[in-house]
Amino acid sequence: MTLTEHARYSWGGDEFLVVEIAPDMSLEANFVANSIAVGLEDRALPGIIDICPANASLLVRFNPDELAHDELERTVRELETEVKKAAVQELDTRIIEVPVWYNDPYTSETEQRFREGYHQRPEGSDLDYSAEVNGLANAEEFIRRHHETPWLVSMVGFVAGLPFLFQLTPRERQLEVPKYLSPRTDTPPLTVGIGGCFTAHYSVRGAGGYQMLGIAPAPIFDPGQTLADFSDFMVLFRTGDIVKYRPVDEAEYRKIQAEVEQGTYRYKQAPVRFSLAEALADPDSYNRSLLEALNG
CATH class of the missing domain: 3.30.1360.40 (Gyrase A; domain 2)
Structure with a gap:
């Protein structure tokens, strides 16, 4: 330490x-x-x-x-x-797979309503801008860099059930993107966005200033606790959770939404013991071991 x-x-x-x-x-x-x-x-x-x-x-x-x-x-x-x-500095936690439809039409439509006077690059898109400020070739490369490594839930709050996540990768490879110059008054529910070095997963519709990357099909805040993953608590994420985002297309997005409506959807997850020393010593190798635990 x-x-x-x-x-x-x-x-x-x-x-x-x-x-x-x-x-x-x-x-x-x-x-x-x-x-x-x-x-x-x-x-x-x-x-x-x-x-x-x-x-x-x-x-x-x-x-x-x-x-x-x-x-x-x-x-x-x-x-x-x-x-x-x-x-030995370890913490018992879990790794959760979260599907995301990147570059979806819902966040794309919303961001086009908040360009002039709100955004650094009014003529572009949030994903294009995110790629540009990180020196990446295009939005597709940014999306790959976003979902290929796990993220740590560093805190939950601000809005009920909303997690902030820190990328488990060496600092020099972390994605970092400035927030909007002026916050939007609208963000679709379940938007996945990035601001500074943090990913935020918007639990409900509302204002927001993070660059929008995509949208998730399954809830992370379930006040009625209708899904099995919320049987103990209405909020999915806990601090210390590890999240692996997985890109999906529209067809799988709709399929998962249907499972949510039927009450049958379950998040893929696995228990893990997070080792601070191993995560700091060899991040790439440690991330591979986390993904192996998730995928059995």
Whole structure:
């Protein structure tokens, strides 16, 4: 673990503890945030209301009438030390395959309504612009680079069920694209977009500023919990999940939509143990092992 500095602890009123692991997102900082969250949940302290890990921080909401401030802080600091000093830094999680119809007509129509005054390249498309700023030949190459490597769910929030994902590849090969100059007032539900180094998977229709890449056929937020993948919780993704996007054409997109309507659709997924050391030491080899676990 390269994070040698202690996290920064601060209080939000009487009910919130904020733990800032690092000023910037990194695999190491996100691993610490997720591991502390898991450890705190395992401790089952009375008075804990919610534990919210984010990109490089952690927010804990608690009832001060049931849990003293100093006890909570002491416990979290102990967990921080344990995580950073652990000889083996691993996290039990899962890898999920998410089908995406890239360059679809729905996001393409929407982006054309938000060009002049909204976008850096009014004359083009989001995919063309994304390829250009990454020095890639065309939109097809950008799409390939987007789906060929897994992504880590670094946080879930902003809108119910919306994940932010960090690409599991060396920093120099990560895709990075500026957000719109001015946010759109419309984004189709289940749009997959990119802003900065993060992919965002829009759970519902609404405003947005990420460059739109495609659209997914299956929900990631199911308040009615009608699909089996949502039997335990209405939100699909959890921090620490690993996502592999898979490109589909219109025919498969429609087929999956029909399965969703029938209540029979299941996401392809497999349990994995995420190893921070292996992911940092040889990302390409480690990604291959993750995909092998997903594909059996």
